[in-house]
Amino acid sequence: MPNSIMPKRIFLAPEPRAVRDIFDQSDVERLRALGDVYIHEGGPVTDSLFDDKVANADIIMGQFDLPEARLKRIPSLRAVFNVEGNFLPNIDYDYCFRNSIRVLSTSPVFAEPVAEAALGMAIDVARGISKSDRQFRDGSEEYGLAANVDAFSLYRQDVGLIGLGDLGKAIVPLLRPFGCRIRAYDPWLPAQYVRSLGCESVSLDEVLKRSRLVIVVAGVTSQNQGFLGQQEFALMQKGSGLVLVSRAAVVDFDALLDFADRGHFRVATDVFPEEPLPASHRARRTRNLILCAHQAGALDAAIRQIGKLAVGDAELIARGLPPVLCKLAQPETVKLLRSKPIDKS
């Protein structure tokens, strides 16, 4: 049943990632089994390099510039893999869609580590783990019920998800054994789909009002920057918890700190408007706040999956089959996405 395979040409220029971080030896061997592999690191893809090594490629892995002028000169091109993790404006998506060139991202590798971190941050917000640790360090801890006056449990709790993309979908099964009632708001998904994941599809207001714990996993788009601000936070229950693991740009960060500081809710965030956070930033002194250093996704174990996802789908594409592991750029939405590229990873 396997389709016959013509040898392919693969051009690999993963900057700002390093080949050795994302591909292990077996990944590279699987690539080489598909055909000629050219690896470029340490500098931009110049025009002469392009002429020499990219123009005859079947598969490209990397996020260098691919405007229409360049794409037109790669007639054999079947797929472009972004191995950094976001769909960036580096490529002419429309040209690719018109010409059945798959544009893919290995971002699914981050779903599991971010979901795990989000659950850990959620339990911390609910049960006061890092707060207790902090109090022990300065000798102010209280014990047992006294330690738990503000605590709540996730078991059978009302939990809200803002966003039900890859990250949200990875969180749902982690909450399942707690028997949570999960309400979700995602304007890109129909109610029927949300229900098929075992969640209730509700409005943003409903998520905010009804949830004891809200987890924000919405990606940032041209349409939703700062959509969680003072007005939205005011809808949340007093004594509730908020976990932010997607992008800081979806919230009004100052309002978030205000609401935490005055004890309206307790917050854990993995992302910040500026990273590194300025030394004098008030977030460092804000009460009812747990700060994590953009470490939810950037786990070595996840980075090492990037190559495996790209190679797995490259093998399918080389055999004339549709990719199934990476995220596919969608004509309707890809140009709405507004994540910033990573710095170095």
Next chain:
Amino acid sequence: MPNSIMPKRIFLAPEPRAVRDIFDQSDVERLRALGDVYIHEGGPVTDSLFDDKVANADIIMGQFDLPEARLKRIPSLRAVFNVEGNFLPNIDYDYCFRNSIRVLSTSPVFAEPVAEAALGMAIDVARGISKSDRQFRDGSEEYGLAANVDAFSLYRQDVGLIGLGDLGKAIVPLLRPFGCRIRAYDPWLPAQYVRSLGCESVSLDEVLKRSRLVIVVAGVTSQNQGFLGQQEFALMQKGSGLVLVSRAAVVDFDALLDFADRGHFRVATDVFPEEPLPASHRARRTRNLILCAHQAGALDAAIRQIGKLAVGDAELIARGLPPVLCKLAQPETVKLLRSKPIDKS
């Protein structure tokens, strides 16, 4: 099919717990529906009170002294509920077993909150949440991969459970969506039973050697005090994690701190040899240690379940049926248990 019910006499003296903490209005009403309920708070059960109100009881809820001499004078007695949470040496268990008097404990209410806290502490140990928060507070945080140099993920991880009683059994389903390989050591349980819970039954050494994360949920008995000491810790992997949520008496606490301080493993503990921990105790300054103030179980939501468990089983017993909600004292093991009573709750 319901059995006919004769009105029962119920004596309720829950000290050191307070009636209003563990029974809500509906619980008390359900008790009263069973027969006469006498509530005693604020002092010991004196002999004259005993003669007056206990000697004709069918059901007792409380953990006051019930030696053979007293038990013999309660011929109608069918059940004694410990509503504090431990089987204590306050009662002549043998007399009860000989006379088909059920001795029960509401300790199962603590399984869920402890399991939740254990998972939160485990993710914190693995992913460095409270460590990151601490670093933000003093301006020393690093971001992304740099923050995660020591981090590991629970997904598909080797996890070890020491103890697979009520607490361990509540943790297993929380780990399930992470796809962990769970090895368990519990000397009171056969391999077949351990496997039926989806775990591998192994020796203590195997748990220690093979696990990246070890969760200690063994209760303390007359036979296992301090059974986790320097020799056992030395078997654990460098860079592994240890979570302790049952009783401090099962570990050599000083050895535990030594291994954490020198970075052999990272530890989160909810229990201490002395509580409150002395202000000068070295644990407060130990590195690679997360300290929680005996707050894993003592959650208001759990305490409020105590009455519901006791009432539910009292209803069964009043109808001549076996209890199913509380933990039953077992003739073989009840006298091995060595938990200390709670102070005030």
Next chain:
Amino acid sequence: MPNSIMPKRIFLAPEPRAVRDIFDQSDVERLRALGDVYIHEGGPVTDSLFDDKVANADIIMGQFDLPEARLKRIPSLRAVFNVEGNFLPNIDYDYCFRNSIRVLSTSPVFAEPVAEAALGMAIDVARGISKSDRQFRDGSEEYGLAANVDAFSLYRQDVGLIGLGDLGKAIVPLLRPFGCRIRAYDPWLPAQYVRSLGCESVSLDEVLKRSRLVIVVAGVTSQNQGFLGQQEFALMQKGSGLVLVSRAAVVDFDALLDFADRGHFRVATDVFPEEPLPASHRARRTRNLILCAHQAGALDAAIRQIGKLAVGDAELIARGLPPVLCKLAQPETVKLLRSKPIDKS
């Protein structure tokens, strides 16, 4: 931590089962590792055999007569295992309870195969598998939607369980991926317990009225014989399904056949008032009925687990620990049970 073990004496007379059916070589070796094992097959346990080999036993496996007079003469006795599968009136249970002698049954081995058969019968009742097969054999089949005019799906269906003991509890997880709403009626269990299994605790009438599919897994007691009769069946929805896998004595079998024959509901039954069913019995010609020959539990794979359950608990008892694998006789209920012993198995 292992307790010291004194060699035990074990008397094994499993009639009507054969030793080789229920114990494999490794099971027997595990027993011999506990002490002296005496095996008796092929005849009753006479008084002289009793004097010689039973009177000094620590553990008995078998269901021969053990009235008080005999039990009094076995002072070392700690446990009696029924390896046939029912608690029978062969033993003086009160004496055992007074003297902390555990009476156990290996009946849990049947829970999984019966649950599996019940699910298969339920899907057959709902989706018409054996009906279609029968029609193909006589050339009257219809296809596609026409074959499915009476069919229904279990997905998100209202399912009722009558009985939530070992069998019912084994069925619940099999229904879980179908997203069923499960209502359960079990007069021996409190609502809280039923809910903890993910079911709704309702009255018998509610189960009958609200369920599209009812599964009867109630054991027979002195109190519930024939409790499902014409009046109860009339409450069930037209076009619903009924699966009976516990004991025929809990239903009015003639009424059951009436309701099936006239198409009020469709039935699958594994049990019959008489077995073998008389050749002329009307059930053989009843419409809307699927007949299974008491084959739900009696699977070789289950029978071979009997020995493993008994040996596993015997090992615990020999070490002074409570048994956890077998079902324990309960003082409150054991004498209500009314299952007939098996013929030969």
Next chain:
Amino acid sequence: MPNSIMPKRIFLAPEPRAVRDIFDQSDVERLRALGDVYIHEGGPVTDSLFDDKVANADIIMGQFDLPEARLKRIPSLRAVFNVEGNFLPNIDYDYCFRNSIRVLSTSPVFAEPVAEAALGMAIDVARGISKSDRQFRDGSEEYGLAANVDAFSLYRQDVGLIGLGDLGKAIVPLLRPFGCRIRAYDPWLPAQYVRSLGCESVSLDEVLKRSRLVIVVAGVTSQNQGFLGQQEFALMQKGSGLVLVSRAAVVDFDALLDFADRGHFRVATDVFPEEPLPASHRARRTRNLILCAHQAGALDAAIRQIGKLAVGDAELIARGLPPVLCKLAQPETVKLLRSKPIDKS
């Protein structure tokens, strides 16, 4: 966040399905809320009807002829929904891919009912339900263990899936509570993807050799017709079971009957090379065979979901968002598919 919506024109001609079978009142209302809806039933889409009502459509639901010549004349077209259930050669797929016109099928509605039927057939094959029923009808039944000499259980069984598309993926969760070890063969899927579903990715030979039960859910393509024949069946274990619920064309049906008749394995099939099966076809007399009349998917409850899937995705497309409920035609594979259209449904 909702995108602005321009009124759309929707052309609906679902033949051979009827509008009233697949859309309920609320579905039609949701469509009308999107813009103008034109419904055509009872005859082909003639050129004059096309000019009048199709040429200005944004969304088409139906499987009538749409060659390039027609597609070119519908400049506003964004999506074409096949509401019959297969991707047929009625449309110029390449033109659609080049022009970002989504071609979708509502086939996912069949995944659940087929998975349910497959499980029911699997338990029947394993446990002999319809066989027992047949024997009762002619008075030849045997009871208990004697009924089960050939039976096996699915619990912890080696199960093989041939095909892991929508159908296979719906079966996996139903098998999960049985603790099966699932091996899967699907030449269109990478091992990593198969593992992410909790299955082992193996060769076709391995599936056949290692499985006690094989479930065939492979769709038929231009490349796999008759790929399961005498040579493959000979690899299967004696006494194993085979369930066929996708398409008869993937097997050599005569060889299948031979292997069943001689008792090499037991089979349940929902599909046949010709439907209706000729009255004299040997399958009607073949032993070890369970025959179902192409009834696995064609359940009223599934048919009624067709409209809901199509409407849900039409709403997304109208808002400029990517569809998520229906199956998307893929440029790589759509022209390999070879399912026959339904007759009338």
